[in-house]
Amino acid sequence: MRPTSLTEVLEAVRATPKLLPRGGGTKAALSTPREGQAVLDMTGLSGVLEYDPAEYVLVALAGTPLAEVEALLARHGQYLPFDPPFVEQGATLGGTVAAGLSGPMRQRYGGVRDFILGVQFVDGEGNAVRGGGKVVKNAAGFDLPKLMVGSRGQLGVLVELAFKVFPSPRATATFKVTFERLEPALEAVHELASSPLEFYALDLETNPTTLTLRLGGQPEALPSRLERLRAFLGHPPDTHTLLMEGERERGYWRFVGRLEWGHGYLVKVPLQPGKIAALERDLPPGIRRYVAAGNLLYLNWLDAAEKLDSLLKAHGLCGIVLRGDAYPAVKETLKSPLLGIDLEHSFARRVRAALDPTRRFSLDP
Template identity: 45%
Template sequence: MILEPKMIEEVQAAVQEAKCLGVRGQGTKPALAMAWGETAVLSTRHLSGILAYEPNEYTFTAYAGTAVSEVITTLAQNNQYLPFDPLWVEAGATLGGTVAANASGSGRYRYGGVRDFILGVSFVDGSGQLVRGGGKVVKNSAGFDIPKFMVGSLGRYGILVELTFKVFPKPRSYVTLQLQYASLHAALFAMFKLAVMPFEMDVLDLAPELAGKATLIIRLGGLPEALPGRVERMRGFLQEQTEVETAVLLENEADITYWQAQNRFDWAFAASQLVKIPVTPKQIPTLDKHLTNTLRRYSAGGNVAWVAADDMTALQTTLTELNLAGLQFTGHTDDPYLGSRKGRRFAQRIKKALDPNAVFSTND
């Protein structure tokens, strides 16, 4: 049974009546939207709409079921945007699902992810009570940052119903520079060099190829008249410091089209399971040795790995051995968590406080 409330009061009533309840938005991340044995699923997709938008204050509040595309269109009217680069926008991703899954794209590199832009949340806890956190006073009296805690919560502690974000002025233009290197090691070296330089990059990604080569992907945003000079300075630096094999510059529509495809994960096989793995740049060489026959990308300056896996058992073993954690976004699964489960005891204590009767579906 799928419940589709249109008001917060209906969400509260559904929780109060349910013994076990799964939560989803538009279902753009199917591995996370699966119901794990519950008798009902609550969808927030009809709990939608922008409640308040103050362009001069660079903030907005919207219902959790609001499509991210609607927010992007509204912000664009005032040349503003969501710098954390939400994913699966064209597929209908919602604000609540984006927060619950902590789904940020490559563009999070410069300014940060969802946690850096969420200001306030309202959610319905396991008792059906409406809980508010954040706003102008970001932390509660105990110093607990509720909005940030709900990022990546996957519906374990409550159903998000309202969200408040800060936004930024949108760069007037973008360009993307793709630099191919002979090996992953050479591309990583270039990434390390760039990361400590003041080039103000919006994106710094690394794309290994199955043939052994690797491409460094850089995106710059800003004034259109300033971008050519910034690109040339970066190119000059890299030519002095590294051995670039080929370079491709994407501008205007080519740049936009490329990043739309990246945020849809077009590079991953449709039949594969997409897994997100938090890493550090120094962990990449060790992890990558286990992924030589697997499509993958290293995003956000090498701090996030996206893996299109075919053999989930092998990936589970690899992550466990390397003490890394993974989260499956697409494909079928009974449990989207892979590898090492960090912070599990703390999460269980919070869940017991917010959902004492274990109404919300979870694998904790």
Template identity: 40%
Template sequence: MADPTSVTPEDEPQRWAERIRAAAAQGQRLRVQGGRTKAFLRTDDSAHATLDTRTWTGIVAHEPTELVVTARAGTPLAELEAALAQHGQYLPFEPPHFGAGATVGGMVAAGLAGPARAAVGGVRDYVLGARLLNGRGQHLTFGGQVMKNVAGYDVSRALAGSRGALGVITEVSLKVLPLPAGEATLRLRLDQASALQRLAHWRGQPLPLNASVWFDDGTGGALWVRLRGAAAAVRAASVRLLADADGEVLPTAAAQTLWPAVREQTLPFFTTPPTPRHDLWRLSLPATTPALHESLPTLVEWLGALRWVWASLEQAETVRAQAAQAGGHAWLWRAAPERTEPLARHSAPPAAMLALQQRVRHAFDPHGVFDTAFWEV
């Protein structure tokens, strides 16, 4: 193995490959990590050797006219977003950072998207290509830098949400979009049931809906809706929605504070649990699902498809069962401080899906080198 003191940054993937091959030979597990801003999602924090991607940084290529950017895995996410903003471009899926150390590789591996997810798609919808070190230490290339570049399996998109279980993402190419010409945020005075009904109606209309969030702000509940698109379309839609519900246009400064707080979960709803005996659940449901937990503190995103619910320890299985009955699934996002018995973050997938996941993992990592704590929670 090369002497780390003599390795230049350009040699990082080669050095990582050597570490992976050594770990495979020694039966060692490696934990891939970037800025650790999403480490709170782990349930298993047992000691593994870590492979830190933050030494492999830089924007490799950016073609503003082609709406494509390629960056190394350790590149700070804030740095990438700032570079795009200089050209009037952005990542439409609004990935959460959850801290100043968020990296591009961590963004893809976590696969998390922000408020606009239901309207524009998720991380995997914008991944054009990627480079990956697998469990054999092979540096593989998938996809490319154009949308129509699919030959065989679209592995690059499968890496979105893989959480480090398939290998080390070293580089990723992403589709980006121009910043919208028009934008407005409306605050509408509606309770949860009424908000879901209005969203269901508006989703079927030709409206430039981009994001929504409902929660009780102390007034009995309000729905915030963000419109994005052509300036004329946004103005017309604002008039239309305000005719359907009592509300007003939010000042620009207030809107610029609201949506990052939703994305980064810094709203009081997220930061102040009802009691130390309450878990925070993330429920992915069909958008048409009516209000399930009106007696529990709830925040609704993604035009109705994402529900955040605070539930007591005793209500955990009820929340999970109701999500399944509605055709969705529940994720234990943040366990209560007073929870003493471990609880699986996810329900077990169907046997066929579990078998497929295991085959995919074995194909990428036959020696079990990579930590699967994220994958299995």
């Protein structure tokens, strides 16, 4: 099913007992149907409905590709500050909200929850529901737009979304500092995150241990800000640095946004920076990136998902598999995209029961 209007979405929901909304299909672990589920292809509902650059507000249909939105905003010197990944692979606005995904540049202004203003969706009983609006301040009430962030399509089929957008930095530069050990890198993350310095990205990679810092602003101000950053770091011993600017720098961040790391599961793990050191002692060697000053981990996992599930539980963490198959040496069927501890509270269960009482959209086994 590929609806092209709200009416067709309503009809599809009412006629189908088990339904899985899907956008661009870039997060296969969340958009692959389970037994008995029919796929609702939302890419037919695409297009920007309203955009006033002077008001910094954009309204678009849920199946609109992120690439189309970013190109439109760029023509007016604006962007989505939560820095959604998978733009080049065809991710959509609705799929990004449903998966709750933000990228490294969320460091400066916040994640997708901080920028969604309003939603229209179809609930599990086939009713069209609106929440929020097109202004930053709304009357007090139930915050449906934020509830949709990370809902995995289990509260309803997103049809229309409104976002606030920001002016793009006129120039950017990226400074990479590679450490021989993890401990001083973690200390630097803590000091930088609590410093008066402002970053568009503050990331930590562990293979090798590298801090990646992105600055943005007026072109004439960047050189002095980079010098201030170097002075703040104090040119730590046993490190080496790299400065990227221009097209090379922009190309690097496009590569980061693809999150393409080969075989294995791509897993998103929210965490606190204080848990990184202990987690790193238990994680096997591999590719991973801690973004937003260590508050979010994107992890490439090459073993059985069951092992990562146990490891995350041992550290009091949860994770969600976004895409990928088991490593060729591991044969398994992913039972659920959710790993680690269960953070769903009674409030969330009540919301699900209210919006989807027959579990029409449930992804869980």
